[in-house]
Amino acid sequence: MSRKLVVGNWKMHGSRAQVGELLEALKAGSARAQGVGVAVCPPFPYLAQAVGLLAGTDIGVGAQNLAVETAGAYTGEVSGEMLADVGCRYVIVGHSERRTLYGEDSALVARKYKAATEQGLVPILCVGEQLSEREAGTTEQVVAAQLDAVLDLCGEAALASALIAYEPVWAIGTGKVATPEQAQAVHAFIRGRVARGADTPTLLYGGSVKPDNAAGLFVQQDVDGGLIGGASLDADHFLAICEAARS
Incomplete structure (x- = not known):
């Protein structure tokens, strides 16, 4: 890809005031992310607010999840059609917390991926292994x-x-991070498995990315950017990560 992409996953954090403050800070510091694709994924209640505040900027907005169904008696669910209607461009599917905490298996994740594309959304498909699977040497089998x-x-x-x-999964919210070499090895495996001719996926690394380790990850050949968790809630930290993606 021609430029890196950095996406902030806010998870279940925020308030109207916090969202406003964070997004205004990102807009004010946008020069630090020049040449880098940037997006944020707030919780559902703040999506419309984010879309409004970011109108006219190059910062995209995504959701953290979606339903398989398009409409109907599915209390508590949010469809891809609704996300597109409020102005979302992206949606995360298969995040490890959805898989481990809410029992979403790969078959369901695939259906969500399909539902997203059918509504014109760009799904960010999350894949990755547990610590026990890495220690057992089955990372590639799990990801495959x-x-x-x-x-x-x-x-x-x-x-x-x-x-x-x-x-x-062992590097999410734990403070641990895969070494740049570990990240590169899995990214290269993913690219080799799904690239077709001139088409090649954009591969993001997600797992405790911080300003002090971002540069070492982003210089790897097959790391095209990052899916950022906790650090995306601090404008200065998030912009520092975007700066690292420029080099």
């Missing part, structure tokens, strides 16, 4: 199975130009 669920449902072309975030 997660990718294959989408390929089997949506076809080979579905991931060739997709956004895929590799997030080692």
Whole structure:
């Protein structure tokens, strides 16, 4: 890809006041992210606020999840059609917290991926292994199975130009981070598995990315940017990560 992409996943954090303050700070510091694709994924209640505040900027807005269904008696669910209607461009599917805390298996994640694309949204497909799986040497098998669920449902072309975030589960919210070499190895595996001819996916690293480790990750050949968790809630930290993606 020609430029890096940095996406902030705010998870279940924020208030109207905090969202306003954070986004105004990002806009004020946007020169620090020049040449880098930037997006934020707030919780559902703040999506419309974010879209409004970011209108006229190059910062995209995404959601953190979506339903498989388009409409109906599904209390508590939010459809891709609704997300597109309020102005979302992206949506995260298959985040490890959805898989581990809410029991979303790869078959369901694949259906969500398909639902997102059908509404014109750009899904950010999350894949990654547990610590026990890395220690057992099965990282590639685990990641392959997660990718294959989408390929089997949506076809080979579905991931060739997709956004895929590799997030080692053992490095999310733990303060641990994969070494640049570990991240590169898995990213190269993913690219080799899903790239088709000239089409190649955009691969983001997600797993405790901070200003002090971002540069070492982003210089890796197959790391095209990051899916940023906690650091995305601090404007200065998030912009510092965007700056690291410029070099």
